[in-house]
Amino acid sequence: MIACPKCAEVGAIMKAGYVRNKQRYVCKDCNYFFTLSDPDQITPRKKTRRHQTTIIDIAKSIGVSNSTVSRALHGHADISPETRQAVLEMAAQMDYQPNQLAYNLVKSRTNTIGMIVPEFTNSFFPNVIIGAHEILTEAGYNLTIMQSNESYQVEVSNTRAMLANRIDGLLISLTQETNNYDHLKVFEKRGIPLVLFNRVCDHVEAPKVVVNDFDASFTAVEHLILNGYERIAHLGGPLNLLVSRERLRGYRAAMEKYGKSIEENMVIQGMFSQQKARIYGKYLLDLENRPDAIFAVNDSSAIEIMLMALEKGIKIPDELGVVGFSDNPESAYIGPGLTTIRQPTGEIGKTTAQWILQLIDSEEEVNLPKQKVLKTELVVRGSSRRSQI
């Protein structure tokens, strides 16, 4: 018969339904509910996962407490040289690897900086990453990178993941689609440092690292004008990005300064993509009265246009001047080299990283400048160097 595990009574046991497919009993005497543990089903959940040696293992094997081990491993004070030595040796012997997860949980910090970039296809962001990586590694931080793939949705989900993983700070360059910034404001609210770079926006209270897009754009267009081009088109980026607006402003300013009239049908703001570049390029080159120069928002668009022009037999730079932006590696090598604006990509990364580190260290509100503007450089190559008229 079945006996009550509590009062050892035998007579008062009654069935009392099922729990998880196991017969359940109740002892009417002591009102104790119970099920019979199935002896067949011994150790039902065995540790399949190999056990990683923990601090406790070390502690046990040399007969000290885990707090002692912890302190010894971290070179803390309050530990005698002998025990420290013993702990370190045992740790090495047992092949101990600290569990960062537990550490992170208790310290509420991860020593990890997150970075979200829209794309990897151009050389720009990889180079920024290299710069940031250098600084962060030096400071003992890890860098985890995500790619929003120019999609707002992905960007949002990326920030969520970053948040869930409790990164100590976020470096982000926005998607060309991004119009809503609530997902960034969450970081402010949580007090997690945030630095925007390159593709920045207003509407969010965070430091920004950019280049002097206005000046660069102005210089580029001025350069074209000084080389005798008159009817200069601008193939710009999406206007929700500050970069695009600044470059547009620079373009307009330069045109205005030199008294060139802007033909509005030759100012196009579009998305970044090869396909779009082809479409807009075709449009511009097929115009009744086509421009004699094009200032494009990036090198890949510029190159796309150059290739189309060459195909059509339009001579560069004589019949068409082209200037790009960013100085991709291929730009130096294409037909007549592509004149472009070189951005200090490594510097951007470094600056961004340094800034986030400062924000993390300084508990609250250092009054740093809201924005840092790095200098670009006009690289003149064949695509715009017209024999002076």
Place this chain on the structure above:
Amino acid sequence: MIACPKCAEVGAIMKAGYVRNKQRYVCKDCNYFFTLSDPDQITPRKKTRRHQTTIIDIAKSIGVSNSTVSRALHGHADISPETRQAVLEMAAQMDYQPNQLAYNLVKSRTNTIGMIVPEFTNSFFPNVIIGAHEILTEAGYNLTIMQSNESYQVEVSNTRAMLANRIDGLLISLTQETNNYDHLKVFEKRGIPLVLFNRVCDHVEAPKVVVNDFDASFTAVEHLILNGYERIAHLGGPLNLLVSRERLRGYRAAMEKYGKSIEENMVIQGMFSQQKARIYGKYLLDLENRPDAIFAVNDSSAIEIMLMALEKGIKIPDELGVVGFSDNPESAYIGPGLTTIRQPTGEIGKTTAQWILQLIDSEEEVNLPKQKVLKTELVVRGSSRRSQI
């Protein structure tokens, strides 16, 4: 006077040393040790860090237990629709973000795949990353990337960090310096899946994703030979990398097949770096009897050599044929386009990622093939297309 906090005795209090620079007392009566809490130093560690709402907060505010909240949030069974609804609403209202760290700790998994690459400067690895990223994101995994910067030391410390962060799997492409593989064997021992790609090695039991380097190399050299080049030099990579050895083998095989004698002073194995490429290039081009073609281990080296040759007035492809490896973006645009081997970078990334996912899912030992070889493609451009003799 000082009173004992326990027995309220006043007479029997004596000093009893210091703890952390604070005077310590003992009550001789009840043998109770204590320190005086400094009233000035009120709330010494105030919660500067903003409190993030936890599951417990939600539980309290709607009067259920935290286990109920947890189950509700995860769409578990055993929760009534009403409570689930209430929990979800409250979670949204309180702006709850799950703490992945705690989750990771209890589940012993992080849903994160680590990736270590030697460099970012060429387009190769970024493209691999794009491919891997796509697959992993789709499967709900995060990808965290580290850069070993072609340094063995950094690679080791990267693997340590990955280990500490308890990644679920590692994708790695080795440094050109890497000769010791103990840091990878740790992963085997721990049962953490590992996939090598591109820069792989023997000596470690893990799946490898590579391209058909031998065939590619053979094809490239054969192509040069068929274009009438006779004295073909090979600028290879460091021989501890399998890639380098395979490419060298392919080179030798092709030369042998067509009865070309190999002049051993024209076979150079060196490190990947622009500087080295320049040095070796100068050496080759300055040889008494210089080669009439060069097959280089990568495009940047090849381009470096092309530029040097052009500078010296050596005509490409007539006086010098050049073939590279990888098809960097700039290779299509340089002077006479650079003939090169296109690698399926995206595919490499995808394959690697798919493989690690399989390894994670299948508990132990699926007998997958040990190695996957992807196909490359010879891209013929101007640098090797000699007018047939």
Place this chain on the structure above:
DNA sequence: AACGTATCCGCAAACGTTACCGATACTTTT
């Protein structure tokens, strides 16, 4: 009534570390 069943929820133990607060056992000073 007495018993059986299904549904829903709570308790509490992990997960591995850190850090606060004491507690020993000595050594030194008075």
Place this chain on the structure above:
DNA sequence: AAAAGTATCGGTAACGTTTGCGGATACGTT
């Protein structure tokens, strides 16, 4: 020798989740 100081160690509560195991209620069935 008593009192005070020093150096070194331990106990244990967090950190925020998940989850196995039971408990409790409500309802259906003999």
